[in-house]
Amino acid sequence: MNRFVARRFVGSPFLSRVAWRSFCDVASAEKQKLSSDTDEYDVAIVGGGMVGLAVACSLASMPLTKHLSVAIIDSNPALLKGIIITKDDPPDPRVSTVTPATISIFKEIGAWKFVEQHRHAYFDKMQVWDYTGLGYAHYNARDVNKELLGCVVENKVLQSSLLSCIQVADFQKQIFSARLNSMNLNPCSSLSEKDITSTRYQGSFAELELSDGTCIRAKLVIGADGSKSNVRELAGFKTTGWAYAQNAIICTVEHTAENDCAWQRFLPSGPIALLPIGDNFSNIVWTMSPNESSERKDMTESDFINSVNHALNYGYGPHPKSISAGDGGLLSWLGKGVTSSGGEEFKVPPRVVKLASERMVFPLSLKHANTYISKRVALVGDAAHTVHPLAGQGVNLGFGDAYALSKVINEGIAVGSDIGQVSLLGRYEAERKPANIAMIAILDGFQKAYSIDFGPLNILRATGFNVANYFSPLKQNIISYACGEQKLPLFM
């Protein structure tokens, strides 16, 4: 005992520690009390949206992380009360297209069974064309021997499924209904005399101050708070990006029959996408210039519906010629027989008959954090990267981040690492950053390629379409990449 006490005085520059440690028996009991007083957690997830809840659900599902105590900080009251979804409501316009890779992540973390209890729409066909009428591409899941290209699900369904999954799991979590005010990642540099007991062990925690006055300490802070991330700003991460001079209008529309295919047409000012959402409903994501978007938001419902049908049909340009009309075309030698969809003829999307929700407008931009991690902080989802919605990839990248981060934490705990240390979090960044950057670059490339209306460029784009349609290896590659089966594009 004497030896124990003697050693504790070694190398200790703080008077407080010396006095503290002379009561070695009391020390452990004090430590227990300390943790309940000052709200200590292993992980603090700032942002309880789809990606934040996916991180929590993922941690709850892995054997070495399910014992971690997690704090979820989000001022949305629905998280505490429960997200209520009634079957009879028309679909919410805020939807996401989840790729098969995301579906398998959800299945692995045990959340997909909750999604299936609500409205969701699998689709296995997709048609992409543009206003010039020079070419079109038809994608089918059977081209890559799969059953589906993706599933369209409302965001609130995804969120409530993840929340249900967390609640049924044997998982220590606490939801704080507040916003994050400030964050201190190096608390031991500010040593105050007044609070001697809490200055102990400060090097291993980050301190968070919430808007309702609560203080939390956590070994790792995960920023899942969206494109205007507070965590990213407080941690001092710089971003690269620019605003697109485009807004997106989203709304739910209704047809007379079920829509089972995803449609996307590139128009001069931006693409319009028609995604099946289930029952006879579809979701529209229409990108256009800001002036047009305010005009379209304000016009009457019937005018809006007419403009949608116009945009999907003969508006702005002719229909592309179907290849089965007899002429092989220049590229038919590329082997259209190899993929089943290479020989599909051009179809016109189903007519929209009714608007089933309000029209919402969002500005579009590109933003990418230069670093995703630093000591005790990691960013996931839109906080790390915001992309153009033209390929429906945004939230899928976020779910990929959530899963990768929780796997890295799991591996770290297996070898006894401190979960906030940079060498561990760096592995998450090294895994996700290249994949995210590749996807962002491609989406940005598409956005720029389609923003110019110039004859030779139009023909080049159309050729690109046709090649992608007929050249099977490329088509299979595109489909695999868009479905999330491949992390990096083009045969890598």
Add this chain to the structure above:
Amino acid sequence: MASKLLKRTFHISTWSACPPRSARSLIAVAPSRFFSDSNSQPVPATAGSSPLPPGPPTTPNDAPSPSSASRYGSKRRSESTHSSVKDPELAKFAAISDTWWDSEGPFKPLHLMNPTRLAFIRSTLCRHFGKDPYSVRPFEGLKIIDVGCGGGILSEPLARMGAAVTGIDAVDKNIKIARVHADLDPVTSNIEYSCMTAEKLVEEEREFDAVIALEVIEHVANPSEFCKSLSALTIAGGATVVSTINRSMRAYATAIVAAEYILRWLPKGTHQWSSFLTPEELVLIFNRASLSVKEMAGFVYNPLTGRWSLSDDISVNFIAFGTKDVQ
């Protein structure tokens, strides 16, 4: 270098013939303090006290330690027999001990290699002691000693995995740094650190379930004595894990030329090729210390991913897991 090589080979082949020279020094040494920098009474807690209480005057060491006493007498510390530790080696580590926890500093290779070493230790120890490998704290209930713990980069993860860890190192500065760093996290603050050598601890008849000495044996003057000490610290049926670098041409090219001169990962002179042991020699040393090697693996570095992984390739870095024979 060739002459050192010959001397080493000669030494190994004749160790059974004559008792190691260091044994004599064990008997003759004056009793030294348990801890290098604390008094037997607690230091009165005064606000202005310096962090390091002044130690008692250094006891003149009358035990001629084999290789180094005569030349490095002035550098000798008071505390222990350095029968198996080479003083110039200590000086090398003392010079850079402030950078132990800087994962981009001179100890970067160790930080990079650490998860891989821990993975091996976790799997072999769990299997040996019958612990659940999927448990979060599989080493709960085990007493482990980290010989040559340095700044504690191995001791802390072991403590997080539930073990009761003791860390010893012959360089005092390292122990201080290890102590300060371990105190930052409640989980690791129970690690017992002390500045001493394995031989000293053997004298105190301490025993542990697992004895781990990673990247140490290539820095000791007498590897066979060192292993005997490690074995004495292990309980019957316990585990001993040693990692080191192979004395092969490839290791010379990689661990010395590439690591020290080209990539500058390690300060020049960190390793002496002649001090490396081949796996066969290590097995022989283990056997003579009543330890039987059960598993051996190599560490391989992938420059593209920047990560180390376990492999069957023991031509450069390798780690051996042995168990103490039950008498």
